[in-house]
Each structure stands twice: as structure tokens, then as C-alpha cells.
Amino acid sequence: MKFLVKDEHPVRHLCQVLVVGCFEDGDQEPFFNLLDEELGGYLAALFSRKEFTGGLNKVKLLQTVGRIAPESILLMGLGKRGELTAEKVRQASGSAIQSLRMPGIESFSALLPEGVENLSSALEGFALGGYSFDCYKTKPDEQKEIQEVTILSSGRFDPGEPEKTIADAAALCDAVCFARDLVSQPGNVATPSYLAEKALEISGKYGLTCTVWEREEMERHSMEGILAVARGSHQPPRFISLEYRSEEAEGKPVVLIGKGITFDSGGISLKPREGMEKMKTDMAGAAAVIGTLMAVAALKLPVHLVGLIPAAENLPGGSAFRPGDIIRSMSGQTVEIVNTDAEGRLLLCDALHYALRYDPAAMIDLATLTGACVVALGGFATALLGNDEKLKCDLKKVGEATGERVWELPLWEEYGELMKSDIADLKNSGGPSAGTISAAWFLQNFVGKSCWAHLDIAGTAWEEKGRHYLPKGATGTGVRLLVGYLKNSVKK
Numbered sequence: 001m002k003f004l005v006k007d008e009h010p011v012r013h014l015c016q017v018l019v020v021g022c023f024e025d026g027d028q029e030p031f032f033n034l035l036d037e038e039l040g041g042y043l044a045a046l047f048s049r050k051e052f053t054g055g056l057n058k059v060k061l062l063q064t065v066g067r068i069a070p071e072s073i074l075l076m077g078l079g080k081r082g083e084l085t086a087e088k089v090r091q092a093s094g095s096a097i098q099s100l101r102m103p104g105i106e107s108f109s110a111l112l113p114e115g116v117e118n119l120s121s122a123l124e125g126f127a128l129g130g131y132s133f134d135c136y137k138t139k140p141d142e143q144k145e146i147q148e149v150t151i152l153s154s155g156r157f158d159p160g161e162p163e164k165t166i167a168d169a170a171a172l173c174d175a176v177c178f179a180r181d182l183v184s185q186p187g188n189v190a191t192p193s194y195l196a197e198k199a200l201e202i203s204g205k206y207g208l209t210c211t212v213w214e215r216e217e218m219e220r221h222s223m224e225g226i227l228a229v230a231r232g233s234h235q236p237p238r239f240i241s242l243e244y245r246s247e248e249a250e251g252k253p254v255v256l257i258g259k260g261i262t263f264d265s266g267g268i269s270l271k272p273r274e275g276m277e278k279m280k281t282d283m284a285g286a287a288a289v290i291g292t293l294m295a296v297a298a299l300k301l302p303v304h305l306v307g308l309i310p311a312a313e314n315l316p317g318g319s320a321f322r323p324g325d326i327i328r329s330m331s332g333q334t335v336e337i338v339n340t341d342a343e344g345r346l347l348l349c350d351a352l353h354y355a356l357r358y359d360p361a362a363m364i365d366l367a368t369l370t371g372a373c374v375v376a377l378g379g380f381a382t383a384l385l386g387n388d389e390k391l392k393c394d395l396k397k398v399g400e401a402t403g404e405r406v407w408e409l410p411l412w413e414e415y416g417e418l419m420k421s422d423i424a425d426l427k428n429s430g431g432p433s434a435g436t437i438s439a440a441w442f443l444q445n446f447v448g449k450s451c452w453a454h455l456d457i458a459g460t461a462w463e464e465k466g467r468h469y470l471p472k473g474a475t476g477t478g479v480r481l482l483v484g485y486l487k488n489s490v491k492k
């Protein structure tokens with residue numbers, strides 16, 4: 001999607017659709033009244049008749065029948081003026097662009113409430129809400145993707161300001177959409193080696209350092225957790241590291257770790273058939289990590305960032321690991337496998353242990369780790385667990401600001417009981433109760449004294465219905481949250 005800024009008068013601006021931001025309490029922007037005058041008070045009448053209220057995420061498309069240059073107007077409800085937030089602008093813009101998905105509309109223009117903050121949020125809403133994954137549709141779609149959005153500035157910006165805002169928002173949204181594409185790709189395409197290829201591609205394009213380990217190197221490093229999970233599939237595992245280091249970066253790196261199960265059948269502890277196709281999304285953590293490195297490099301943030309991705313496929317082949325097996329993780333701790341479907345933590349425990357060699361300032365892992373998380377929070381929040389109050393607090397704050405909300409679950413000592421094994425140091429599943437917490441408890445055994453947070457994105461990685469700027473399908477969750485976190489971490 002291409003963004004342009006023009007300083008034309010809205011009444012004389014030629015376009016197919018003019019999106020006009022409106023408030024619920026009737027206190028409209030000056031441009032609204034300008035347009036309304038030309039339309040003979042039609043807009044105000046719609047409000048007084050309550051045909052359109054300006055409520056958040058409400059839209060109404062009107063034909064202008066030649067009275068003004070725009071062929072039509074899309075009223076975009078922003079809710080009450082006094083309650084406007086970045087997230088509301090993002091949502092309203094997402095709802096607006098999704099309502100314009102109809103044959104024949106390939107571009108539109110927009111009038112937004114004042115301020116660069118609003119501009120930046122609207123661009124995010126448009127870019128993310130306009131996304132679709134259609135590379136496997138072989139018949140040309142009548143309803144084309146919207147290619148171009150023009151923002152009418154009405155001289156309300158400083159010189160260069162909108163251009164910089166556009167470049168930054170586009171870089172961030174490109175990374176989110178890149179992550180969405182990866183998650184949407186099916187398991188027969190997005191294999192562990194495909195993830196590695198994509199990481200290499202990105203590293204070349206954005207000047208990152210990328211290292212890919214194959215099975216032999218993982219064997220040499222005793223990454224038995226990853227290797228055990230990978231054994232049931234013909235797809236060989238990969239251990240991918242990506243590194244971005246700005247010259248201005250100070251101090252220790254932040255390390256991100258993303259679960260990269262390219263398809264999770266459950267292994268020998270096979271999943272039920274219903275909905276198993278969704279398990280192609282079990283690498284959404286990996287996608288978020290690659291996307292975050294991409295964005296951070298494009299935005300040239302003054303940070304030192306490392307991304308680690310253990311990637312494997314969990315299938316029940318003849319060499320598959322089995323319930324009852326005991327494996328020795330890279331850290332030396334032994335794990336009794338009681339359920340081969342609790343595979344994510346086995347990848348992550350090696351990656352977390354490996355991360356310790358960076359002596360990280362903070363490490364954050366992202367994983368579609370537990371079905372229990374979907375039960376607890378649904379698609380509206382990512383579960384947050386960790387051992388550092390400051391880190392958790394920072395993530396919560398940035399979650400509110402970005403709309404990628406996180407909700408903390410406790411990691412009390414008592415939950416550790418669930419993961420004790422009779423014959424090994426740990427078992428890999430604590431059974432059905434407190435599934436998200438016991439999984440995090442398992443991970444905590446591998447982070448040493450590091451400052452660590454775990455994000456369970458099982459519910460938020462995939463949007464079931466489609467809403468505002470999250471079209472049905474992969475959300476790319478984690479990218480905007482982590483980029484926001486990293487931006488804030490350098491401000492202080």
C-alpha cells in the first residue's frame with residue numbers, strides 16, 4: 001500500500017472515496033463543516049436523525065452526486081472526541097478500509113483529526129486493515145486490494161513531518177504483514193528450512209547478521225529438546241539466529257526467542273482432527289521475532305537485538321520421540337516426556353538456555369504455547385508471565401498503547417509442583433489444570449538469573465472472525481508490541 005500526502009482542499013480534491021473522521025458528540029473538525037456546507041447540511045442531518053452517530057468503528061458510505069469533487073464520502077466514526085486514543089484511531093481506520101473492500105475501489109483519500117500521532121495510528125489501521133493473504137488465489141479477484149491512500153494534510157503539519165511518519169508506519173506495517181504472511185503459509189511450504197531462508201533473505205535486505213544451524217550443529221551443542229521434537233518428521237530442524245546491532249546501542253542486548261513449530265500434529269500424542277489445520281500457525285512466535293528484527297533494522301533503532309528461533313515440525317513418524325522418553329536438554333536438566341504435544345517448551349528450553357550466553361539485559365520469548373491460554377483470554381490478550389516486575393510492567397504499558405494487550409498470570413511457587421517428575425528433573429506437561437502457568441513454570445527453569453518474560457500468543461496470533469485492523473487470519477501479533485517496547489527502552 002502506498003501513502004501520499006496532499007495539501008488540496010477537500011471540496012475540490014478528486015478521488016473515488018473521501019474518508020472523513022467524525023466524532024460521536026457532534027463536535028466535528030472544521031473540514032467536516034466545510035464539506036457539510038457544500039452538501040447542503042446533509043451530514044449534520046444524518047447525525048441529528050441518528051442515521052450515523054460517529055460511534056467507534058461505525059462507518060457510512062454516501063454518494064456525493066457531483067456536489068463536491070470526491071465521488072463519495074465514507075464517514076468514519078471515532079467515538080467521543082474527549083476519549084480519543086491512538087488505538088481508537090487505528091481501529092476506526094481499520095474498520096473504514098475493511099468496509100471499502102468492494103469491487104472497483106483501489107484507492108481513497110482521508111481527512112483525519114489533527115496531529116502526527118493520529119496520522120501515524122491511521123496509517124497503521126489502513127495498512128493492517130487492508131491486508132489480505134491471496135497468493136494462492138489463481139483466479140483474478142474482482143475485489144482488488146487497495147493500492148493507494150492519500151492523506152489530505154490541510155497544511156496542518158511541519159515540513160517533512162508527514163513523510164517521516166509515513167516512512168516509519170510503513171516500515172512497521174511491512175514487518176507485521178511479513179509476519180502475517182509467514183504464519184498464513186501452509187505447513188507444506190513454511191518448513192523449518194523455509195523459515196531459515198526467509199531469515200537469511202531479511203538479513204541480506206536489512207543488514208542483519210544471520211546464522212542458521214542444521215541438525216549437526218545442534219547435536220554438537222546438545223540441543224536435545226529441539227532434536228527430540230524434530231525426529232518424527234522428514235523436515236530437518238533449524239536453529240536460526242538473527243542479530244541487529246546499532247552503532248549507537250549501549251549495554252547488553254535484548255534477546256527475543258520465538259517458537260518455530262511449522263506444523264504441530266501433536267506427535268505420538270496426536271491432536272484431534274478438528275481444527276488441526278490451524279496448527280500451521282504454531283510458528284507465529286518465530287514470525288514475530290523475524291518481523292521485529294526487520295522493523296527495528298528498518299527504523300534504525302539504537303538498540304542491540306538478538307532473535308533466536310528454534311524451528312522444527314512435530315509429526316508422529318517412525319523415529320518420533322514418544323511419551324515416556326527422557327531427554328537431556330542443553331542445560332543438562334532432564335525432562336520426562338509425558339505428552340509429545342507439549343513440544344513447544346522443549347524447543348524453547350534449549351533456546352532460552354542458549355540465550356544466556358549473550359548475558360542479556362532482558363529476554364522475551366513468544367510462543368503459541370498452550371490451548372489453555374486460548375481458553376483463558378481468547379483472542380483479546382496475550383498471556384504474560386515472567387520473573388521481573390519492571391519488564392512485565394513495561395510490556396503491559398506498551399500493550400495498552402499498541403493495542404496488543406497483555407494480561408499477567410501468576411507464577412507462584414506452588415505451580416512448580418505440577419511439573420515435577422518422579423524419575424527426571426522435570427516432566428513436560430503438568431496436565432490440564434493451569435496449563436499456561438505450568439508451561440511458563442517449565443520455561444523458568446531454563447532462564448537462570450536473567451530478566452525474562454514469556455508471552456503466550458496462542459489466542460492472539462490468529463483472528464477467527466476479523467475485526468477493525470485485524471482481518472480474519474494471521475495477526476502478526478508481537479511485532480508492534482516488541483518494537484514499542486524497544487523504542488521505549490531507549491527513551492529512558
Ligand code: BES
Pocket residue numbers: 264266282339341342343344368369370371372374428429430431435458459
Ligand atoms: N501449539 C499448541 C498450543 C496451541 C493450541 C496453540 C491451540 C494455538 C491454538 C501446543 O503445542 C500444545 O499442543 N499444547 C498443549 C499442551 C498440553 C499437552 C500440556 C495444549 O495446550 O493442549
Ligand code: MN
Pocket residue numbers: 264266340341342343344
Ligand atoms: Mn503441541
Ligand code: ZN
Pocket residue numbers: 261264282341343344368369
Ligand atoms: Zn505447539
